[in-house]
Amino acid sequence: MGYTGIMPKGKKGKKGKGGKGAKGTKVTLKMAKKAIRKTPDGCHRLTLSNMGITIFPKCLLKMTNVDELDLNRNLIKILPDNIGDLESLRWLDLHSNKLESVPESLGNLVSLTHLNLSNNCLTSAGLPSALSSLSNLKSLNLGMNQLDTLPPSWAALDSLQELGLFDNLFITLPEFVSAYPNLTKLNVKRNPCSQGDGGVGQKEKKEAAKEAYLVHDSSLCRTCLKRCQREQSEEENGKCKDETCVEENGSDMSDKKKQKTISGLRTPNSVAIVSQDVWRMKQNVK
Template identity: 50%
Template sequence: MEKKGGRSERELKKLAKKAINITQEGKRRLIFSKMGLITVPRFLIKMRDLNELDLSRNQIQKLPEAIGTFTSLTKLDLHSNKLESLPESIGSLVGLTHLNLANNCLTTAGLPSSLGFLCNLTSLNLGLNQIDALPSTLEQLAFLQELALFDNCFTEVPEFVPTLQNLIKLNLERNPYAEAEYERIRQEKLDQAEELYLVHENNLCKGCIKKCKAEEEGMLRNEDKAEKIPEKPAVLEEKRNRFEGLMTPNSVAAVTQDVWRIREKE
């Protein structure tokens, strides 16, 4: 008798029968996770009335073509296995709403175009694989709401993704694309940080006031060197009186700016 993770086919069959439970929605669910499976047991292929099947956290390297006969499935969880490819027959699971293939060894070549036939799919998890592109047929997944592509090899967002009208959650973290996008956003924030804003010194701590005054004095010294004719004392005095206590550090302006604007108009 063939062994699966130290257990015989007969032992696994008994365990499977005991593990089947009925959800509150009346669906038949089998959780066969962490069983040390290398292949999908033969007896399991005959359990075609299952609605939810969890084969996660095993060591399954290949799915049989017969997986396509599980037409009653709405949820299929295969995360944390050793799958390198998917059979074309997986496209026959048109009742699927949730498909989890995260943390496998899938590549772009291992994704069949038939994935696009899963017309009722709302959640697809392909994270933690070795994928750099998706089959263009996935643009047919009109009901897809969540698409996880994190920890892969994408250098750009798949072209069809913006056309998925019901997509509300896209995870592209830790991809070459995501890193490049992060760097662009970071640089934009650095560039914006160079802008100056008005703020009243009452809103600053002592350390910030000291630093700002030092910067202000430095700016004034630079202006004196650049201009041969200094500004008239009367004009300088007028500006100091009009904007008493006003500083120009990199910070957010206080609400009291409205008061200063009124004074300026007066």
């Protein structure tokens, strides 16, 4: 992103103002204000990542002019109940902390468009129904937690375009996920629902794994989209034209069309997935 967080003052292991002690790094209001940077699109971004912070700095609640807050890769276990006071936030990154739950007041951040809570210790009981109020939320990352379901009220998050649920405990996905009208990316890799059980054959397991990552055509660059369309065309019109294939399996390619669990999304091939990171980097530079 091109933005760097502030470094803690004082020597390692020394307690005191701004240093690392039993309570971790102490962030003061003055330090935080100095760390604010302006993004290319004019937002005020505060980056405090990878600083050994164990307690959410209360001074941040006074910074109502911050649009983007990055606290990733710290040791925060609890968010303050009044975090909802930061109503100007549009982007919040808390990935790789120690969170077991998030407060109801997070639902007050109605301007939020991006929320990253991946790689924490969240359980389904720690997800508040109030997050259904985030009507502008476009990207939600809950990967690498301990979730097995989502609050039913979250069906109201119909602005969601990207949803990450990878590396969790989902046996089945909530039905409302397939009804999100604007969803373009869904990642449920490495969940029980994407791996099959012991009684499932290798072919079925492979198909389940393919469905674990789905994207909309508009999210692929032109080259990758053509690769995916070519691969799909080969599967539908080439490989299973053999009559013996139809006879042995007792079905035709109409069964394969049932692979897509969410209308409008497709499974990109491996080459396409790898190429997307490079493409997105070029798009962000423009």
